[in-house]
Amino acid sequence: MSQRDLEDLTILLVEDDPRAAKWVRIAMEDRGAKILWATRIDQARLLVERHEPELALLDVSLPDGNGLDLVVELRTREHPCACVVLTGNPESHVARIAAGLGVSEFLAKPVNLDRLHVAVSQARERTLQLRRILAEHKGSAVQSEIDENVGKRLARAHDRSPGKPVDAGERLAALASEFGLSSRQTQAVAGVAEGLSDADIARAMKVSYSRTRQLLAAAFAKLGLKSRNDFIRFLWERSGQR
Numbered sequence: 001m002s003q004r005d006l007e008d009l010t011i012l013l014v015e016d017d018p019r020a021a022k023w024v025r026i027a028m029e030d031r032g033a034k035i036l037w038a039t040r041i042d043q044a045r046l047l048v049e050r051h052e053p054e055l056a057l058l059d060v061s062l063p064d065g066n067g068l069d070l071v072v073e074l075r076t077r078e079h080p081c082a083c084v085v086l087t088g089n090p091e092s093h094v095a096r097i098a099a100g101l102g103v104s105e106f107l108a109k110p111v112n113l114d115r116l117h118v119a120v121s122q123a124r125e126r127t128l129q130l131r132r133i134l135a136e137h138k139g140s141a142v143q144s145e146i147d148e149n150v151g152k153r154l155a156r157a158h159d160r161s162p163g164k165p166v167d168a169g170e171r172l173a174a175l176a177s178e179f180g181l182s183s184r185q186t187q188a189v190a191g192v193a194e195g196l197s198d199a200d201i202a203r204a205m206k207v208s209y210s211r212t213r214q215l216l217a218a219a220f221a222k223l224g225l226k227s228r229n230d231f232i233r234f235l236w237e238r239s240g241q242r
Helices: 018-030 041-051 069-075 093-101 113-137 143-157 168-179 183-193 198-205 209-223 228-239
Strands: 010-014 034-038 055-059 082-087 105-108
Touching (some): 010 041, 018 113, 034 041, 041 069, 055 113, 069 082, 105 113, 183 198, 183 209, 183 228, 198 209, 209 228
């Protein structure tokens, strides 16, 4: 890699430990990146609105909440942003939940700079890929692609059973059967699992935005859930039971 290979890259760093933040910031700025540093979730949201970063480095434990709560928000923006999660224990349940949420990578703290550079490069490519797909399809997505990516997310989260592959279609069908979801409700929550916004799900399913909201509300009610993040965690918990 060239020494300035991150020129023109804007990175959101959400880290409440000043020493850890300084270590990461210097490493990224030496490569040419612009760093937006926040110590709280509310600060991070303001920076995202103003600057539209290309990727985010997220600590998990923050003064005003869990850094994982930002993952779905950042992935479903008009200009999606890939995320790398920083955690003190990469083998914990938090790391597996992060994988289920669709983060590009999670790294143990203190961060190894070589691994950080690789993770940032991969996350940058993921952001470009997400934005290119949205531009080409004007926010739409093919349902088979959604199902395939849901399977990949769950397979990574289900790392305790490496010999047992996860089939997204079978898992979603089992979910629908167990909780009485209609086929349209199942398609809608599959889009949520992939990190699509309600508007993108509506385009993918060729239904109105209000109808998509109705489908999701009904599906979440049947599952006993209230939010997108609840649903992602629900998927991860079920993947660990099979």
